[in-house]
Amino acid sequence: MAAYDDRDGVIWMDGEMVDWREAKVHVLSHAMHYASSVFEGERAYNGKIFKSRAHSERLIASAEALDMPMPWSVDQIEAAKAEALEASGLRDAYVRAVVWRGSGEDMGVASARNPVRMAVAVWPWGAYYGDAKMQGARLDISEWKRPSPxxxxxxxxxxxxxxxxxxxxxxxxxxxCSDALxxxxxxxxxxxxxxNIFFVKDGEVHTPLPDCFLNGITRQTVLQMLRDRGIKVHERHILPEEMSGFEQCWLTGTAAEVTPVGQxxxxxxxxxxxxxQIAGAYEDLVRA
Known part of the structure; x- marks a missing residue:
């Protein structure tokens, strides 16, 4: 694949379709220096973005959490994503919507006078973990920890x-390894x-309580699938040593979809x- 800045196509930027190679921002954009940026990763199946509106709503909520007033409504974000997807000519695709503080009058930590910008790019993307989706991903354990709220x-x-x-x-x-926990x-x-991560023991599912990390849209979808099947789910704090007693494990995410974990x-x-079963049911659901 070509580098992500050197491809044919167009990217939606601030209300206009821009040639892919010309979709650029200034080096003094606030987001580059102070991480004032939020984004969504979404997948389109058969020409339709799965849970699109939920992603758009979360994009606005994320921007508000970073004190970035959104110039676009949910409906406008939905229209931008639809326009970008149609322009891509793709039916199955990954959709990246990103919102950031651009360059403006402020270049310190404060950035209230800088414009809030948005872009939507669409590209083909296969299985996030490659053949691990069938064989089971292997995960390292990170030395870093998810921070306190x-x-x-x-x-x-x-x-x-x-x-x-x-x-x-x-x-x-x-x-x-494919990833880290x-x-x-x-x-x-x-x-x-x-x-996000799920474990299975004695026919019941255990998953960490999302009180200090993102409660993923795919996670929420899979939780509902499990409950609809009458499978008991425990959302709770899980100690690392408990992993020795779990029989099965999988990951969920827009990019990861439902990926089994082997180690x-x-x-x-x-x-x-x-x-x-859950991986297959999820595949059926997103393509329904």
Whole structure:
């Protein structure tokens, strides 16, 4: 694949369709220096973005959490995404909507006088973890921890929150792993670098309580699928040593979809029937 700044096509920027290679921002954009940026990752299936409106609503909520007043409504964001998807000519695609503080009169920490900008780009993207989606991903355990809600707006999908994700995923990949698992600031199991996590024991599902990390839209979708099937779900704090007693494990996320996990550190899991059933049911749902 070509570099992401050197492709054919167009990107929606601030209400206009811009040639892909010309979709640029100034080096003194506030977001580049102070991480004043939020975004959404979405997937389109058969020409329709799954849970599109929920993503648009969360984009606005994330911007508000970072004190960035959004110049666009949910309906306007929806229209921008639809226009970008149509212009791409793709039916199955990844959709990235991003909002950031641009360059303006402010270049210190404060940026109230700088414009809030938005872009939507669309590109083809296959399985996030490659063949791990069938065989089970292998995860490292990160040395970093998800922070306390008292230190940062943990429920915003904000660029700055992904700094430790990049560091952790680089280290994981250097070890031959697909991803890394975070504990939270208290030592409980939290999430992977870009996906929520589920465990299975004795036919029941256990998943970390999202009180200091993003409650993913795919996570919420899978929780509802499980409950509709009458499967008991425990949303709770999970100690890392409990992983030795779990039989199955999977990750959820817009990019990850539903990906089975075969190993986390020294803990091993089977790619069992429930994992396969939920992965298949999710695939059916998004393409319905």
């Amino acid at each position: 008292e230190t940062i707006p943990v429920h915003a999908k904000a660029a700055g929150l992904y700094m430790i994700c990049t560091i952790s995923k680089h280290k994981a990949e250097a070890k031959g 975070f504990m939270d600031y208290r030592g409980y199991v939290a999430e992977a670098t870009g996906a 986390i550190g020294d803990y091993r899991f089977e790619v069992g029937d429930l994992t396969r």
